[in-house]
C-alpha cells in the first residue's frame with residue numbers, strides 16, 4: 001500500500017459529489033493501492049446532509065477509505081490536501097448561460113483559493129468544476145497557487161465529443177485519439193476534430209465525417225449538451241460530470257496514454273495565441289504528473305476564428321470578474 005492521499009471535495013452534499021465521492025473512495029482516481037482520506041467541505045446549512053453522505057461512505061466499507069471528515073471550515077477542509085475538487089457552487093437553470101452564475105458563484109472561489117494556498121500541500125492539484133468553471137479557476141489561481149496546479153474541467157465536453165463522433169462514425173471510443181476542446185466551458189467552446197484519428201487504422205476522422213455534419217451538428221451539439229441535459233433531465237449533468245472529474249484527476253496523476261491527449265482548461269502561457277493567464281482549454285498531455293500543452297499543431301483559418309471567439313468570451317467573463325471586484 002502507498003501513503004494515503006488527502007482529497008478535498010467541496011459541495012459534498014450536492015448531486016455531482018454524490019457520485020464523485022464514491023468513485024474516489026473506490027480507488028478510481030488514485031489507484032487500487034493508494035488509500036484516501038476524504039475531506040467533505042460544505043456550507044453550514046448542508047453539513048448535516050454531508051454527514052449523511054459520510055455515513056453512506058462508511059457503510060460501503062471501501063477497503064481504500066482511510067478516513068472521512070465533514071466540515072464547513074475551508075481551513076480544515078483543505079488542510080494537507082493533495083487534491084481538491086472544487087464542485088460546490090450553484091448550477092444554472094433552464095434557459096440560463098453559465099456566465100450568469102458568476103455573480104452568485106464567483107465569490108466562493110477567492111476565499112477557497114486563499115484557504116488552499118494557506119493549508120493544502122505545496123503541490124496540491126486543483127480541479128474547478130463549479131460554473132463558470134474556467135473563470136472560477138482564474139479566481140482560484142489569483143490566490144498564488146503554483147503554476148499549472150489550478151485547472152478547470154472541460155473533460156466532460158471532451159468525453160461528450162468522443163461519444164458523438166463514435167456514434168456517428170462507428171469507431172469505438174477506445175480507438176479515438178487526439179480530440180481537442182478549445183476555450184471556455186460554455187456555448188462558445190470549440191470541439192475540434194482536426195487531429196482526431198482512429199488509433200487502429202491511423203485514419204483521420206475529418207476524412208470520414210462530412211464538414212457539414214461537423215459544423216452544423218457536432219460542434220453545436222457538444223457545445224450545447226449541458227443545456228440539453230438540463231432540458232431533458234430537469235437538472236444539470238451530475239454522474240457524467242463526476243465521471244469526467246475522475247478521468248481528469250486520474251490522468252493528471254497517472255499520465256495520459258501514449259499517442260493520445262486530453263482537454264484541460266489551465267492558465268494560458270500564450271500558446272496558440274490565447275492571452276497569457278486566461279484559463280482556457282487546450283490539448284494537454286500529463287507528463288511526470290504535470291500538465292503540458294501539446295505544441296506545434298497547425299491552426300487553420302476556421303479553427304483560428306473559433307478559438308478567437310471562445311477567447312473573447314473568456315475575456316468578457318474576466319471583465320465581469322473585475323467589475324464585481326472578485327480579484
Ligand code: NAD
Nearest residue numbers: 011013014015016042046088089090091129130131156241
Ligand atoms: P448541487 O446544487 O447539487 O450541489 C452544489 C453543492 O455545493 C450544494 O450542496 C451546496 O450546499 C454546495 N456549496 C455551495 N457553496 C459552497 C461553498 N462555498 N463551499 C462548499 N460547498 C458549497 O450542484 P451540482 O449538480 O453538484 O453542481 C455543482 C456545480 O458544478 C454547478 O456550478 C454546476 O453548474 C457545475 N457543473 C460543472 C460541470 C463542468 O463540466 N465543468 C459539469 C456539471 C456541473
Ligand code: LMR
Nearest residue numbers: 092131225226227236237
Ligand atoms: C454541463 O456542461 O453539463 C455543466 O456545465 C452543467 C451546465 O450548466 O450545463
